[in-house]
Amino acid sequence: MTGNDIKTVLIIGSGTMGQQIGFVCALHGCSVHMYDVHEEALKSAQNRLAQLALWFEKHSVKNAGNALSLMHYYTDPQQAATDVDFVSESVPENPELKANVFSTFHALCHEQTIFTTNTSSLVPSQIAAATGRPDRFLAFHFHDIRTTKIVDVMPHAGTSQEVINATVEFAKKIGQIPIVLKKENNGYVFNTMLMTLLASALTLASNGVADIHDIDKSFMGVMGTPIGPFGIMDSIGLDTVYEITKYWADLLNDKQGKKNAALLQQYVEKGLLGTKTNKGFYTYPHPEFSKPDFLQ
Ligand SMILES: NC(=O)c1ccc[n+]([C@@H]2O[C@H](COP(=O)([O-])OP(=O)(O)OC[C@H]3O[C@@H](n4cnc5c(N)ncnc54)[C@H](O)[C@@H]3O)[C@@H](O)[C@H]2O)c1
CATH class of the missing domain: 3.40.50.720 (NAD(P)-binding Rossmann-like Domain)
Structure with a gap:
């Protein structure tokens, strides 16, 4: 075939x-x-x-x-x-x-x-x-x-x-x-890089270092992208991000990963799953990060 x-x-x-x-x-x-x-x-x-x-x-x-x-x-x-x-x-x-x-x-x-x-x-x-x-x-x-x-x-x-x-x-x-891919790799090529970014963003938020929207502003402002890590998580689906984060945190007994999963769980339990439910870290269809004044 x-x-x-x-x-x-x-x-x-x-x-x-x-x-x-x-x-x-x-x-x-x-x-x-x-x-x-x-x-x-x-x-x-x-x-x-x-x-x-x-x-x-x-x-x-x-x-x-x-x-x-x-x-x-x-x-x-x-x-x-x-x-x-x-x-x-x-x-x-x-x-x-x-x-x-x-x-x-x-x-x-x-x-x-x-x-x-x-x-x-x-x-x-x-x-x-x-x-x-x-x-x-x-x-x-x-x-x-x-x-x-x-x-x-x-x-x-x-x-x-x-x-x-x-x-x-x-x-x-x-x-x-x-x-x-020449060999199996959890997370393929792009996602291997992306998951590191998302985990870093979740770690900053779950440790209370900065607000979620400020973390996105920081990334978007420096990289010149139209979306930041929390906006990306909304588009993936917070239930999916939660399942992946929890799976690896449990498998590796990773304390910080579990803390990140707990942050996501609060949203998932309320049915706030991101773009597919119109609410997650942002409210859709006009999330704050897409408004011209977000980076001002
Ligand atoms: N969401 C993303 O951005 C993204 C990107 C790439 C890969 N993935 C992967 O794609 C897969 C699906 O993710 P999603 O975000 O589309 O999930 P989703 O929750 O949006 O959709 C899953 C669908 O599967 C259906 N389903 C459940 N059990 C089933 C069964 N036994 N037979 C047939 N259908 C069944 C559900 O009713 C639902 O409609 C996951 O493995 C995820 O990791 C997701």
Whole structure:
């Protein structure tokens, strides 16, 4: 199989990232099956995808709305898996959940179908065996499709070269810039650098060194970026940042990491998850950091 043979893509998990990955595939002509366990998640995905299409049209991508007609929605795994060439999984960051999901879809998909995970912090060898097709499994990891085309392609030692090549070709077919990792690395390439920044920002806040908005002001003011670390965390989803922070803090018994996770937990427990709930460290759709006077 080559990247050009990939015509139908199954997205497992229709949340923040599943929506974006599905949309970029449809934008480049693939038929997209969006699957979720929750009917309401699919409804919300449909609304957010319509907004995403408008956003792309505003940013001069002609006919972005046409992509919506290539997207189909399923809560039935059997129907969702029919005739798919490529699977992209974006369920919550939990290795057991991901393993179960892949095991279910291994039984339903064609044996040639390539399986990929969009995990942020795990490595594919952690779940390769559970996929039932370790040689056709790797990580294919997106960032925010509105701001970048960089994608990580991270095989594990057992991924076949044919599957790596097909995934790289497919990445290019859907307009992305693949970064192929030579070995597994938690956090890929960009995220390894980003997580260090986010952890530093959380450490400053949880130790009471500076206010959250001032930490962002400091970063944005010096680096000339339109968003700071806390704004970035809002766009990732504070539940996702919390899960990753807690996972590593518990694993490494890291005292400061636990303190940072506790700060995030206060927001998560109140349902303040960032842009997806319109409130996190900032209030959306017009967060303070996007206003002209933020840096004055
Ligand atoms: N949010 C980001 O910026 C970002 C960036 C890159 C990678 N990731 C990774 O992508 C994955 C998904 O993150 P997200 O932010 O999109 O999460 P999310 O919470 O926005 O969406 C997860 C979706 O999965 C669905 N789901 C839960 N269990 C399921 C199951 N068994 N089968 C099918 N669907 C199920 C949920 O209903 C929800 O719609 C995570 O592994 C995360 O680490 C996130």
